[in-house]
Amino acid sequence: MRKTLLVTLLLVGMAILMVAPTFAADTAAPAESTLNQACVGSLAPRLLIGDTGRVARQFSSLREAPGGPAFRVMPAGSVFTVVDGPQCVNNLIYFRVDYGNGIVGWANESQVTSQYGANLYWLEPYTVVPTNTPVPVDPCGASLAPQLVIGQQGEIAQRFSTLRATPGGAGFRVVYAPATFTVLDGPTCVNGLVYFQIDYGNGLVGWATESQVSSIYGANQYWLAPVVPQ
Numbered sequence: 001m002r003k004t005l006l007v008t009l010l011l012v013g014m015a016i017l018m019v020a021p022t023f024a025a026d027t028a029a030p031a032e033s034t035l036n037q038a039c040v041g042s043l044a045p046r047l048l049i050g051d052t053g054r055v056a057r058q059f060s061s062l063r064e065a066p067g068g069p070a071f072r073v074m075p076a077g078s079v080f081t082v083v084d085g086p087q088c089v090n091n092l093i094y095f096r097v098d099y100g101n102g103i104v105g106w107a108n109e110s111q112v113t114s115q116y117g118a119n120l121y122w123l124e125p126y127t128v129v130p131t132n133t134p135v136p137v138d139p140c141g142a143s144l145a146p147q148l149v150i151g152q153q154g155e156i157a158q159r160f161s162t163l164r165a166t167p168g169g170a171g172f173r174v175v176y177a178p179a180t181f182t183v184l185d186g187p188t189c190v191n192g193l194v195y196f197q198i199d200y201g202n203g204l205v206g207w208a209t210e211s212q213v214s215s216i217y218g219a220n221q222y223w224l225a226p227v228v229p230q
Contacts, residue, residue: 041091043110046125051082053097056124057116062105066094074099074107079126095123142192144211147226148183154198155180157225158217163206167195175200180227186210196224 047053055078061070067089074080078099085095086109094106110121148154156179162171168190179200186196187210195207211222 039088039091039093041112042088042093042108043112043119043121045086045093045095045109046121047082047085047095047109047123049082049084052079052126052128053082053095053123054079054126056121060107060122062097062099062103062107063094064105066106067092068106071105072103074103079128080123097123140187140189140192140194142213143189143194143209144213144220144222146187146194146196146210147222148186148196148210148224150183150185152183153180153227154183154196154224155227157222161208161223163198163200163204163208164195165206167207168193169207172206173204175204181224198224 055074055076058076060074060078062072062074063070066085066087080097080099083096083098083104085106086093087096087106088094092111093109095109096104096106098104107123109123110119112119114120156175156177158177160174160176161179163173163175164171167186167188181198181200184197184199184205186207187194188197188207189195193212194210196210197205197207199205208224210224211220213220215221
């Protein structure tokens with residue numbers, strides 16, 4: 001009786017083991033790892049959709065489709081935006097990139113070996129660093145836009161004009177309106193002001209300020225002006 005019971009328990013245990021479900025080990029690998037294994041000719045991808053990147057080597061070939069014939073070569077330093085990828089074709093990883101101005105295509109990101117060397121990234125992520133562009137300073141910002149030209153007849157536009165031996169030099173004579181002159185030279189900018197060399201006749205020649213944005217006599221004034229034909 002006891003022997004029969006043991007045999008029965010043994011048979012029941014074997015039956016349970018035979019019908020018990022078998023749980024297989026999870027061998028699924030991350031998508032990136034699978035891509036790396038399939039694309040053994042490329043290095044690990046570093047670009048992502050939406051990233052800004054640039055050409056990292058001497059050039060990068062652009063293609064209509066991954067692995068297709070090249071239709072354009074982009075030079076080193078060209079900046080792009082990643083719009084698709086990665087795609088593995090012929091053991092190489094490709095990304096679709098947009099250089100702007102309608103220049104869009106697929107490009108190989110890297111190669112383990114090529115005629116140009118080993119373990120090369122053709123494309124790389126790139127961070128655009130904003131630069132503080134200096135605001136250009138007008139060297140003659142204290143004057144208004146010049147109106148006189150060489151050979152032109154001009155006249156004193158205010159009450160007087162100071163004549164100087166050199167642009168920005170000390171005044172040696174004050175000429176009062178009305179007076180006309182001929183422009184001999186200029187414009188020349190000194191200390192923010194525009195000067196012209198003018199000839200009043202009878203040997204009276206010198207340099208004079210054409211205009212001033214601000215002075216003790218007012219704002220935005222032309223001291224000299226072209227003669228308007230009657």
